[in-house]
Amino acid sequence: MLINKRLILSHFWLAFIVFGAALVLGAWQMFVRSPLNAWHFNPEFYYRSVTAHGTVMGYVFPTLVAMGFGYAISEAALEQPLIGRRWAWAGLILVAVGSVVAMIPVSLGLASVLYTFYPPMIGNPFYYIGVVLVVVGSWIWVALMSINLAAWKRDNQDKPVPLAMFANVAGSYLWGWTAVGAALELIFQIIPTALGLTATIDAGLARVFFSWTLHAIVYFWLIPTYIAYYVIFPRAIGGRLYSDAMGRIAFILFVVVAMPIGVHHLFADPQVGAGLKFMHSVFTGLVALPTLLTVFTIVASAEIASRLRGGKGVFGWIGALPWKNPIMLATALSFVMLGFGGAGGLINMSYQLDSTIHNTQWVTGHFHLIFGGAIVIMYFAIAYDLWPHLTGRALDSLGMMRAQLWLWFIGMIVTTFPWHYVGILGMPRRMAFYDYANPAISPQAFSVTMSAAGGLILLTSGILFLIVLIRGQFAARGEAGAYRFAIPLHMPVRIPVALNSFGLWLALMIGLTVINYGYPIAQLMVLKGTSVPAVYVGAAR
Amino acid sequence: MSEEKLYSLRNPWFSISVGITVAIAVLSAVAGLIWFPLLQPNLKLSGIWDAICSAAGVPGLSTQAGAVPPAFKTSNVVMTPEMLTRQDQVSIGRGATLAQRCAICHGPQGVSDANSPNLAGQYAAVTYKELNDFKTGARVNVVMTPFAANMTDQEMRDVALYYAYLPRVPSSLVNPNLTPPAIVVTGAPMRNIPPCGSCHGEIDVKAGSPWLGGQSAVYIKAQLQAFASGARRNDISEQMRNVARQMTAEEIDQVARYYEAQP
Incomplete structure (x- = not known):
């Protein structure tokens, strides 16, 4: 039962509006740095745009989707009205206000520091304050998810927590803890420097704090997608979830091992020891585990659905799947992108292989394929699945939905595959200008042009997506029925308390964070003379 | 469900999950902090404790001992963005x-x-x-x-x-319509030259970088040549020497004439 439909719908609409705006910036960036554009503008505009694109796509858009989807899950899975409705609205307002506060200085060119902050570059303090407001808004959601679950457990002591809510709360705890790293960096290091209270900043320590957030944030983005795999996909294709327990274990593994791995972003940084980098690398490898479990479970669930529909044979059942169903299509395309992206990720996480692609366009290609591709395509699927229940109107542009999903998939492949390739050729990322007339770079011109075309395809798909949703708002009214999640093959009646609670897993998450981050952070905090003068961007001319 | 005790070694979920987590953490620590460093002959480690310190990233004294003092005087000014920005x-x-x-x-x-x-x-x-x-x-x-x-x-x-x-006074040669040379706007990435404008104005201003608009072309050219030849070396972290060395004579001329014509 969805009660606070306006609350949920507001989250999704705000998410998709900012997504649309940032998508335009992304496509523009692809174009201006490609050989299609004769170089004739101020490169500062490029960095301004990259900062806005990254901040919106990294901090605002997925956070709003997770929050909105989280509230929907809480009401639908627990079958109780959301506790803390006013707080939820306050959280949404904080995210919206924070986004505006952050985007004003970025638009004015006062904070072109990119969304990863990159100290000792320091921008206008309002940029960072805006980001902090977004995070604080999302922490309200974290608290509400926990409160709602606790209230349900009090009234339903003998029932297992529904998988959707279990996963949702796992994601919220992961975010609550992983956001602490960037929050410490912003509150104790960057904002004091941006306000002029200190003139120097320990950039090495700041990067370690940011890495605390930087990798696990990806799993926070990923969790709504995985929730959709487990609890939307099997139901949408008319099947059953193969294993409820496997889902719980996958989400628990994300909570435990997503945290102590961020230093693999700092393989080329001198301020962290090689031994600690190896330890982070080992745990990064372990994160593949919940994904492999998920792929197995979801494919098995698809097979169940297909055989129920009369699918036969070892592989023949694949053809019998309902391919015209947008959720089926989105999940399959998401899996393909997850496969390629995951394979690339294995290269990024190994110390030696990483050195060949570190800080090249390969990395940009990798995270666009995983996040922009595998994850965001499922955000579309979630919206398509939820929309009729939120608006009370049918989404009947099925053909347009399929076209949109295909275009997104094709666009993402055409964008990111050439990106990976030019990365291997050594093309650095985060540069506004490449001199394609230079013989050393000219072989990359074709691939870059291709990926710019991919950007255009993605923009087309994004516009189609918004058209589908807007049409949905104006379609004829119709009752969509109660919003339900997939039923597992074997309904859990009694499950171990370990798979029904979070205490143990949160303790392991924090324990591993202390083991893998404790020493580098303590050392950098104690060490004298590690701060460097701040470099203020957008200073007076 | 509630009567089952989770935090007990008798609960296999607890003992196995904690056991596996601790085992992976210990094994990866032993491998990363002791075994792999000892396998590397070039590290010249004196023992296990030395290996752990080295792999954990404890700063050693050896790195400072090898620093060679330069044969010439270097600038002792510590440049910060706030330096002398208040009017008095x-x-x-x-x-x-x-x-x-x-x-x-x-x-x-x-x-x-x-x-x-x-x-x-x-x-x-x-x-x-x-x-x-x-x-x-x-x-x-x-x-x-x-x-x-x-x-x-x-x-x-x-x-x-x-x-x-004192107010800036445009030189008699001012010509704001002059197209900026490529080196000013885009630099030359393949030669590791950032755009002049990214520090000296137009794009951004960085602490310690002079305003070049209206400076004499003769002076700018002489300084770039001095940086390139090493006759002048008071630039912070060798920034300008690295840039000037990579510039062509033609680019130096273009830059000098361009900045002279700027307000």
């Missing part, structure tokens, strides 16, 4: 008196046609740093070195703030 009327007044002796070359209003730098409107931190470098010998010039030799730190600040206070 008393200081400016004193600077105006002190600047009388600079006027013969730099002009009574901080602008002259003598091909010496125009100081009117120059960032105070820049003028201060150069005076300081002349005094310490980090930068050498037969005319400026004796002038700076007897100046106190306060006098250098006063003069610098005074010149920063």
